[in-house]
Amino acid sequence: IAAGTGVKPEPADNHPPGKSVRVVFQGPAARRYAQEFSAPFFDGAASRPGCQAYHVAPLPDDGGLVVRGLDVEGVYWGMKTLKQCIRFEGGRVCIPRLRVADGADMEERGIWSQPFGFTSPHDDIEQSLIYYKRWIDWMSDHKLNLFEFIVFGEGGGSDFHCRRHPEFDHPDTEQHEALLRELIPYGRGRGIRMVPILSHPQHYGFIPRAFPELEAPYAMRNHDRIVRLPVNFFHPGARRLLLEVAEELVERFAPDELSCWLTEFRTHALPPDERRGRSQFLQEAQVFYGIVQELRKSSPDLRCKILLTQGSYPENLDLMRALPEEVKWVFYSGERTGTYNTRLRNPIHPDIAAAAAEGRWISLCNPLRGAPAFAAHLGTIERNIGYALDAGLKGLGGMAYAFPGSAEGLFLAAEKTWNRRGRDREAVLRAYAAEQGASNPVTQAEAYRLYDDALIVQSHADTRCTGQPFGNFSRLACLLERIRSNAPVDEFVMRVADEMETDELPAIERAIGDAERALHLAGDAAEPLFRQRCEYLGGILRVTRAATEAFFMNCREKCWDFYKGPWEGHFPEALQARLDTIRCEAEVLDPLYRRIAAMEGWAPRFYEKQSPAAALAALAASIDVHAVTTSATAR
Numbered sequence: 001i002a003a004g005t006g007v008k009p010e011p012a013d014n015h016p017p018g019k020s021v022r023v024v025f026q027g028p029a030a031r032r033y034a035q036e037f038s039a040p041f042f043d044g045a046a047s048r049p050g051c052q053a054y055h056v057a058p059l060p061d062d063g064g065l066v067v068r069g070l071d072v073e074g075v076y077w078g079m080k081t082l083k084q085c086i087r088f089e090g091g092r093v094c095i096p097r098l099r100v101a102d103g104a105d106m107e108e109r110g111i112w113s114q115p116f117g118f119t120s121p122h123d124d125i126e127q128s129l130i131y132y133k134r135w136i137d138w139m140s141d142h143k144l145n146l147f148e149f150i151v152f153g154e155g156g157g158s159d160f161h162c163r164r165h166p167e168f169d170h171p172d173t174e175q176h177e178a179l180l181r182e183l184i185p186y187g188r189g190r191g192i193r194m195v196p197i198l199s200h201p202q203h204y205g206f207i208p209r210a211f212p213e214l215e216a217p218y219a220m221r222n223h224d225r226i227v228r229l230p231v232n233f234f235h236p237g238a239r240r241l242l243l244e245v246a247e248e249l250v251e252r253f254a255p256d257e258l259s260c261w262l263t264e265f266r267t268h269a270l271p272p273d274e275r276r277g278r279s280q281f282l283q284e285a286q287v288f289y290g291i292v293q294e295l296r297k298s299s300p301d302l303r304c305k306i307l308l309t310q311g312s313y314p315e316n317l318d319l320m321r322a323l324p325e326e327v328k329w330v331f332y333s334g335e336r337t338g339t340y341n342t343r344l345r346n347p348i349h350p351d352i353a354a355a356a357a358e359g360r361w362i363s364l365c366n367p368l369r370g371a372p373a374f375a376a377h378l379g380t381i382e383r384n385i386g387y388a389l390d391a392g393l394k395g396l397g398g399m400a401y402a403f404p405g406s407a408e409g410l411f412l413a414a415e416k417t418w419n420r421r422g423r424d425r426e427a428v429l430r431a432y433a434a435e436q437g438a439s440n441p442v443t444q445a446e447a448y449r450l451y452d453d454a455l456i457v458q459s460h461a462d463t464r465c466t467g468q469p470f471g472n473f474s475r476l477a478c479l480l481e482r483i484r485s486n487a488p489v490d491e492f493v494m495r496v497a498d499e500m501e502t503d504e505l506p507a508i509e510r511a512i513g514d515a516e517r518a519l520h521l522a523g524d525a526a527e528p529l530f531r532q533r534c535e536y537l538g539g540i541l542r543v544t545r546a547a548t549e550a551f552f553m554n555c556r557e558k559c560w561d562f563y564k565g566p567w568e569g570h571f572p573e574a575l576q577a578r579l580d581t582i583r584c585e586a587e588v589l590d591p592l593y594r595r596i597a598a599m600e601g602w603a604p605r606f607y608e609k610q611s612p613a614a615a616l617a618a619l620a621a622s623i624d625v626h627a628v629t630t631s632a633t634a635r
Contacts, residue, residue, distance in 0.1 A: 052145075053103025054078030065095070074103070076191045077143050084141075102419070106388075108363055108395030109417040110139065110146025111406070112197065112259075115159040116179035117172055118150075119401050119603050125178055131601070132183050135403040140190035142414040147192050148259050148397060151180065152245060153199025156206050160252060164244045167210045184253050195305070196249060197259040198242070201284060202267075205230045207241065214238050220267055229267040233283045243291045250295050250302065258295075259330070260288035261307040281312040285319050289327060303328060307365065310334030317351035320360050329355070330397055332365035335463070339366050340399075342380045342459045348391045356392035364388040368398030368409040376409025377459065378452045382425055385416045404529070405600030408432060408448070425449075436527050443521050447530070450518035454537055457511035461504060461544045473616045476544060479551035480616070483575075484623045489558035497555035500548055508548065512541045529599045536596055539589045543613060546581040547620075553578070557630035572625040579620040586617035 054074040056067050067078040081102065087094045113119055120128040136147065151159045157170035160177040180196075187194040208215035208230050214237055219228035231238050246258065262284050285306055292304035305328040308316050313333055320329055331352050332339055339347045348364075356362050366384050368376050385396060396417050400406040411432045415423060423431065426445060433444035462475050489497075519534040556564050557571050567574030590611045597607035610618075 052077055052107070054081075054100070056081065056098060056100040056102075058097045058099065065097070073145070073191060077104075078102070080141060080143055080191075104143070104418050105420050106393070106395050106417040108146045108193065108397065109414060110144045110148070110192070110396070111368060111398050111400040111410070112148035112365070113150070113400055115150045115154055115176050116183055117159070117176040118155060118605075120179075121402075121598065121601050121603050125175060128175075128179060129182055131403070132179065133186055136183070136187045136190055136192055138403070138407065139410070139414075140192060142411065143418050144410065144414050145191055145193055146195065146395065146397060147187055148195040148197050149180075150199045151196040151249060153201075153203040153261075158245065160249060162245050162248045164248065165210075165241070168206060168245070180253060184255070193256065195257045195259050196253065196255050197261060198246070198288070200261045200309070201231055201233070201263045202229060202265055207231050207238075211237065211241065214241065216267070220265075222265075227265050227267055229263055229265065229280070233280065233287050234278070239287045239290060242287065243294055246291050246295060250299050254299070256301065257303040257305055257328070258292055259305040259307065260291075262309050262312050264309045264311045264334075266311045279315055279318075281315050282319055282322055285323060289323055305330060305363075307332055310338060313338075313349070314351070316349070317355055320355045320362075321358075325359060325361075328361045328363070328394075330363045330365050330395075331393070339364060339384065341464060342377050342456060343464055344383075346387045347384055348387050348393070352393075353391040356394075362393045363395030363397050364393050366396060366398050368400050368406055368413050376406065376412075377456055378409065378412050378425065378429075378448075379456060381409055381412055382416055385413065386420065389420055401606070402597075402601040402603075405602065411435070438527075439525055443523075444526060447518040447521040447526070447534075450514040450521070451530070451534055451537065454511035454514040454518070454541065457507050457514075458537065458541055458544060461508055461548065473540075473543075473547075473612045476547040476616055477619055479547055480619050480623065483550060483554045483628060484619075486627070486629055489555045494555055494559055497552050500552045505545065505548055505552070508541060508545045512538060512545065515541060529596070532592060532596045532599065536589060536592050539585050539592070540613060543582050543585045543589070543616065546578040546585075547616070550575055550578040554628065557628075557632075560631050571630060572628070575625045575628065579623055579625070582620040583617045586611075586613040589613040 052071065052073045054067055054069040054077055056065055056078055058064075059066055065082070067075055067082070069075040069078060078100070081100060082095060085095055085098065087096075116132060117128060120131055122128045122131055139145075139147065152168075155170050155172065157173065158165070158168040159173060160180055161173055162168055184194045214231050214235055216229045216232040219226050221227070233239075249255075250258070262281055267280065288306055289304050292302055295302050303326070306319075306323075307330040308319070310333050312319060316331070320327075331348070333347065333349065335341065337345075337347075341347060352362060364384065366381060368381060381398075388396065396413055398406075398409065398413055400410065412425070412428050415428045415431075426449065429445035429448045430441045433441035433448065436444070438444035462473055464475075515534055515538040519531060519538070522530055522534065553565060553567060553571065553575055564571070590613060593611040593613065594607050598604075
């Protein structure tokens with residue numbers, strides 16, 4: 001059989017045990033990440049099995065099964081395949097006699113998230129533990145083996161109590177540390193690599209408040225904002241302080257790996273006349289790697305992982321070549337043009353592919369989580385995983401803030417990173433629908449596909465990226481602001497309006513139909529969360545259509561053209577109708593937004609604020625249509 005990652009075993013309530021499965025572990029345990037198995041384990045395998053591979057075969061003498069692997073992880077994932085194959089028939093537990101030669105295409109497959117506790121929808125520790133353990137169990141059952149979590153930088157301090165620096169504690173530190181103590185060993189026991197993260201240095205503003213001498217003395221202007229890197233990494237005291245924090249982290253939780261993120265902004269702690277060619281990003285990377293080297297004196301197996309950012313581009317290749325090959329890298333290049341983008345383009349930059357070809361260990365960072373406004377774009381996830389595998393990247397670390405909101409994207413990622421030559425997207429969606437208990441998985445899978453297609457259109461009509469938890473309708477807000485400010489419309493802007501008429505508005509119209517068809521196909525028996533998502537998506541598409549039409553009409557009325565449109569002679573009323581649509585839809589979308597966020601498992605802090613649709617409605621309400629000039633009224 002072709003082993004998948006998403007088959008849900010039926011419950012085994014009060015069933016007598018069936019024939020036991022004998023598990024044989026073979027090979028040296030020291031080989032943690034075997035790249036391939038030697039014969040006869042994989043005779044006849046269609047392709048090289050890759051890392052964490054296993055072999056399941058019938059035993060000829062007693063009818064049992066044997067699971068073989070050169071590594072503990074391989075045997076573990078082989079057992080997961082057997083779990084997926086369990087069936088209960090006539091009061092008996094049944095496992096088919098099968099032969100599997102299987103292995104992962106990517107060594108690491110999983111997510112990164114905010115600090116434990118920060119993303120929990122529950123206030124008390126016990127309920128939060130149940131929430132995160134359920135998430136970890138689900139990942140393990142789908143052969144996902146990575147959970148990275150921020151422990152320093154987010155929330156204004158440290159998420160564990162650092163005895164040498166108690167000034168970095170924040171109000172939730174005690175609760176977050178209690179979750180870390182319980183969840184790290186829990187995840188390890190289920191095949192998950194539990195990796196703590198030191199977050200982006202721009203989040204270290206709490207450090208100079210306690211140590212003013214470490215503040216970066218220089219800043220840069222970005223439009224009307226002053227952007228400053230809080231900590232001067234060229235100051236030797238910065239390395240000493242971060243080492244003290246990391247020492248306690250490793251001593252407390254004994255991780256196998258430490259993930260360190262570079263700054264997202266292109267800020268520099270030295271002015272040009274003092275920089276003398278020294279790179280802020282190389283300095284950060286060398287500080288982080290130096291910390292891990294120091295920690296290896298007591299933890300010799302500790303590994304270093306560094307996240308590249310949109311700030312570090314175009315220095316990425318130089319950074320990787322400047323540090324030893326043992327360093328693991330994660331590639332993330334921002335929301336507009338990088339790995340968080342939904343456009344039909346390859347996000348793997350040539351320098352990343354070149355480094356991978358040189359043998360550097362690189363993982364792709366890509367959003368996998370759902371959200372009311374921007375759920376995981378399954379087509380984008382599938383496409384980007386393909387690009388990453390083609391370039392020789394070793395892992396996928398997807399951003400995920402909530403469960404079960406992330407489940408659909410994680411399910412697809414689990415399939416495609418384990419075996420990209422396995423099921424296609426339609427088959428994966430059918431398997432996911434079956435796992436969700438759909439009465440008709442084929443019809444439900446078609447509903448998922450239509451929803452995903454409509455979601456891509458919405459993304460392209462708005463920000464073209466999935467980097468924010470809920471989306472902010474930033475492009476739509478820009479359109480309305482240009483109407484309100486009576487910004488001039490020249491030939492360049494008219495080209496944008498022409499594309500709206502010929503391409504964008506028809507695509508939005510089709511997407512509205514796809515969302516409605518998805519809701520119809522799902523039917524009343526569909527999972528409630530999916531129905532709510534379809535309703536919300538249909539609403540924001542109608543908002544998007546109204547905002548796009550309003551801007552298109554504004555441009556047409558401001559151009560020197562005798563033909564304006566079907567609203568000719570009634571422009572203020574036609575414009576007001578579009579603005580009214582935005583406000584009316586927002587009244588429905590605002591409570592629906594909060595309901596979906598709660599159902600998806602988001603922490604209340606993520607959705608207690610004003611919803612994106614409500615914010616856009618407030619902007620629409622501020623526009624006086626009679627103050628909007630046209631070519632006919634301009635003087």
